[in-house]
Amino acid sequence: MDEIDAFFAEFDAEPTIEDIVWETAFHPIITQVMRNTREHELRMAQEANARGPMSRRDKRRGPRTFRAENARVTYHRP
Structure with a gap:
């Protein structure tokens, strides 16, 4: 009987600091x-x-991703 009483005593106890920190x-x-x-x-x-x-094409290609060949080049070497 002591084990059962000890088990339920945990629920009746005052909240600990850890409980308060978790809730807040x-x-x-x-x-x-x-x-x-x-x-x-x-x-x-x-x-x-x-x-x-x-x-069908999109299903074959999979999810849309950034493709380097579609990117614009903004810097040109002199």
Whole structure:
């Protein structure tokens, strides 16, 4: 019986410094980061849906990336 009483005594105890720091500092930050990530993923999915279905060419090429051959050269050697 002592083990069971000791187990439940942890829940009745006063909050420790670690509990207070978690509730006031880390938990809100982690929650905000997760919310921002979820909103970003939703926005990206909506943009992809707005573009319509992928063409066969896009499926073959994979995700769009920066291609050096499409970049403009702004510096010319004299």
